[in-house]
Amino acid sequence: MRVPNHIAIILDGNGRWAKAKGMPRGYGHIKGCANLETICDDIKDLGVKYLTVYAFSTENWKRSREEVEGLMKLFRSYLKKCMKSAEKNHMRVKVIGDPSAFAPDIQEKIRQLEEFSKDYDELYFQIALNYGSRDEIVRGVRKLAQDVADGKLVPDAIDESCFENYLDTAGVPDPDLMIRTSGELRLSNFLMWQLAYTEFYFTDVPWPDFHKEELIKAIEKYNERDRRYGGVKEE
Ligand code: IPE
Numbered sequence: 001m002r003v004p005n006h007i008a009i010i011l012d013g014n015g016r017w018a019k020a021k022g023m024p025r026g027y028g029h030i031k032g033c034a035n036l037e038t039i040c041d042d043i044k045d046l047g048v049k050y051l052t053v054y055a056f057s058t059e060n061w062k063r064s065r066e067e068v069e070g071l072m073k074l075f076r077s078y079l080k081k082c083m084k085s086a087e088k089n090h091m092r093v094k095v096i097g098d099p100s101a102f103a104p105d106i107q108e109k110i111r112q113l114e115e116f117s118k119d120y121d122e123l124y125f126q127i128a129l130n131y132g133s134r135d136e137i138v139r140g141v142r143k144l145a146q147d148v149a150d151g152k153l154v155p156d157a158i159d160e161s162c163f164e165n166y167l168d169t170a171g172v173p174d175p176d177l178m179i180r181t182s183g184e185l186r187l188s189n190f191l192m193w194q195l196a197y198t199e200f201y202f203t204d205v206p207w208p209d210f211h212k213e214e215l216i217k218a219i220e221k222y223n224e225r226d227r228r229y230g231g232v233k234e235e
């Protein structure tokens, strides 16, 4: 079985999973967060080199104050626990998105985790927090425009690979497989530039129930795909 080099996952369905059990949405987030810890281990065991997860979008602030506060609490404890996971899996962790909207202590935890794990190179784990693809592109364009204004970059030098360096994912290869759990068939503002030639896998399984067997199923489906990148396969 060919293992994708980079898997991206939209962790969706925590709320509905909890509701179906007669529990509050926050309970789903707690279980979803626990599942993320296990999936990191499974991804490492399978030999995947890059994992990116969508954990909080630029649009998720629209949710109730109670839900957002619950999520912030969970991020605080998760970012702390993630240090152990980074150490165990020799995993480098990078947060993508705009952290400036988070409370200063969360921003500090992100900084510490990134610093602590920066020399690990067995798995590269990107966590998308306050991430939106449009926001990422606009922030990148702003930095690029500044470099042009400062005379560090000439417009003629701007091509796709130059532009990629201005994205949060600079230096990370594009995902090979994108998984979205819980039945929705959309991107919800996730990695729109990076997913240009990625294979998509959608499953009805909600994120808290998405375990190693489901991950293997997704990789098996990926193995059936014929990636042509616009070309024609030689007969
Ligand atoms: C994903 O689960 C987690 C976040 C977006 C933070 P949801 O909270 O979107 O769960 P559903 O989709 O409402 O069931």
Ligand code: IPE
Pocket: 010, 011, 012, 013, 054, 055, 056, 057, 060, 184, 186, 188
């Ligand atoms: C996308 O899920 C964002 C995350 C999983 C973090 P949403 O649940 O926010 O997306 P929509 O609202 O169903 O499109």
Ligand code: MG
Pocket: 012, 013, 014
């Ligand atoms: Mg959702």
